[in-house]
Amino acid sequence: MESLTCYDGAGANSRTGLTTTAIIFGPDKSLQGLGEKLFDEAGRILGFKITRVHPVEGTTMEISIASEIIGTRRVLNGNNVGSGAITQSHHEMVEGSYQYAFTTADRDQFLWWAHE
Numbered sequence: 001m002e003s004l005t006c007y008d009g010a011g012a013n014s015r016t017g018l019t020t021t022a023i024i025f026g027p028d029k030s031l032q033g034l035g036e037k038l039f040d041e042a043g044r045i046l047g048f049k050i051t052r053v054h055p056v057e058g059t060t061m062e063i064s065i066a067s068e069i070i071g072t073r074r075v076l077n078g079n080n081v082g083s084g085a086i087t088q089s090h091h092e093m094v095e096g097s098y099q100y101a102f103t104t105a106d107r108d109q110f111l112w113w114a115h116e
């Protein structure tokens with residue numbers, strides 16, 4: 001089981017050198033402090049498939065995951081299920097698009113997506 005601790009703020013991806021910034025608003029619409037711990041996530045890979053290997057564009061893969069999120073302070077606890085497609089070039093640049101469904105402990109649900 002893999003785990004992840006997520007903090008908001010700016011961070012650089014060591015593999016690609018890209019920098020990401022997360023701006024998180026709490027339920028009362030107030031901005032949470034940068035550098036504040038948001039959640040811990042532990043999950044597993046449900047499925048993995050290589051869909052395409054191209055000599056120039058690289059390798060395209062599909063992945064499905066399920067995870068449990070333990071929120072801190074203003075982030076809700078819940079379960080996350082989703083899938084995505086990832087293309088990794090021969091220069092180790094990664095481009096991915098993911099779609100997820102997050103269900104809270106109170107059974108509320110929302111859909112979200114990410115692109116890297």
